[in-house]
Amino acid sequence: MIPKGLIISAPASGTGKTTLTLGLLAALRARGLTVQPFKSGPDYIDPGFHSAAAGRASINLDTWAMDEGMIGGLIGVADGADLIVAEGSMGLFDGVVRDGESGNGSSAGLATLTGWPVLLVLDTSGQAQSAAAVAKGFATMRPDVRVAGVVLNRVASPRHEAMLRAGMQEVGIEVLGALPRRKDIEMPSRHLGLVQAGEQEDMPRILEAASRFVADNVDLDALLALAGATHPQGAPPVLPPPGQRIALARDGAFSFVYPHQLDGWRRAGAEILPFSPLNDEAPDDSADTCWLPGGYPELHAGELAAAASFRTGLQSFARTRPVHGECGGYMAMGTALIDKDGTRHEMAGLLGLVTSYEKRRMHLGYRLATLHADMPGHMAGARLRGHEFHYSSILDQPDAPLAEVVDAGGAAVPETGSRRGKATGTFFHLIAEATR
Structure with missing residues (x-):
């Protein structure tokens, strides 16, 4: 049976999607849940970290490069898991200009195709109630994309958090968590992504710290409750091999x-x-x-x-x-x-x-x-x-x-x-x- 799922996305790159995703995967695994990770779009780096955190291979899903049948088949690897967690790429709606024959590769496109609600990660550095305007804009941008809630990231203080929550309450956006600033669990960047998981010598420490960080600052029960039913579904695909x-x-x-x-x-x-x-x-x-x-x-x-x-x-x-x-x-x-x-x-x-x-x-x-x-x-x-x-x-x-x-x-x-x-x-x- 294919479980429910959700997508971790954000207004832009660099907001903390990967840190939240890794912490969430590790925290849910520590609870005894089997979580199937996915990555929206073309990326070799993040899935390696997902796999280390979840103990289960992370798979790329790409609405520009893959047709609906292939995506449904790849989702089939989640059979038997308790939850699907997909990490988005770039900003939620960022993708190529449509070429008339395919999807645009955005995380929003994947959310629409799969039915997974979006958990939006907001970098709240340098703003307070104004963050609610950003969240409201994302929640109403497209009626076929459901933003189910937000996680506030890089929160400076309890007072800062209170102002942020007040703004979200005013516009009717649910806050699932607030993450204070933490440098010790951010991973160094190289080239177009992160250092590969196999090269990160202190990966166990990072994952343990990320797990505690998310468990302490995110309402995991509320997050589990917002997951949405998954579609499409199918059998994992057979691909033409280059040789026997x-x-x-x-x-x-x-x-x-x-x-x-x-x-x-x-x-x-x-x-x-x-x-x-x-x-x-x-x-x-x-x-x-x-x-x-x-x-x-x-x-x-x-x-x-x-x-x-x-x-x-x-x-x-x-x-x-x-x-x-x-x-x-x-x-x-x-x-x-x-x-x-x-x-x-x-x-x-x-x-x-x-x-x-x-x-x-x-x-x-x-x-x-x-x-x-x-x-x-x-x-x-x-x-x-x-x-x-x-x-x-x-x-x-x-x-x-x-x-x-x-x-x-x-x-x-x-x-x-x-x-x-x-x-x-x-x-x-x-x-x-x-x-x-």
Whole structure:
């Protein structure tokens, strides 16, 4: 049975959504409840923290990249849990301009689709009763999105809290909790997200502190009572795997793989064979495909350049079997990667791509790609939905383009990916094959 759920959202990024979500997951788990976490939109970082707090893999749900059937199927992993808690992305209504054929990827869109009410987190720094105007505006913005209550964050004092609550009472907004300012449970940021959960050495302490923090300052019983019935529902999807036996790079440099992707490959009968390039391991020779996901190769470029067994093993593998890389994996398949200090590091050389972090340039957004040629798991002509986010600059991309790529608004994107022999790579991270 699929449980009821709710979405933790906010007016903007940086308001404390993740801290509240982690504390809530840990506090409810401490109560003996099984909570299924989800994350709205494309994000590799937050779900890792969710999983550590809940003891259950967090899954991404994306109304731009996924159709309703796929989202319903992914929600099916919550079968048997006591509650669903989803963390939103950016501000509640933030998303792309609709392209006429899909949702816009906002947390509000997910709330409408699933029926989950919204718990709005407000950063109340520098305001008092005026926070109620913000909450009222969000509550009335769209009639199909139900804001069930608010949690006041970064409250300065009991007097500040009293003024905030008075304002909320005046406009009829329920206050579920008030969180005083706390720096010791906020996690450091890096790149476009947080430090990965596996890199946070004091994660148990952070989760324990967040659990106590939320339990002491949020009305958990009232919060549980506001959860809404879940729809749509379905069976977890089977996704086309890139091969029957997949050699998957998996370590600190290559960690950006969506759980729904791996689970979908396994449900299709594929076997996944992890290996670590940072430990100078080559892909398993019994595999019929090699997949290098994204991550942070620029932080380990020297180690990858020195990993002779990995590089020669990957080159040998690519002579007879397909190798595909996404973003960081694509960079590692290229000729060279230049780090932030300007040092050039030789990569595997399967493709001619040369990237540089010496001058950072952000690339961010949804991508719709139409393949010019086959890539592992997808045939030429397939339309793939994904997203791109990185800070590298492309110095050379001489190989044949893999796809025609546009952003969510239909504008052409120059990062087309590359293909040479059996090697393919993209800057976008695949989320799903387009069905609409």
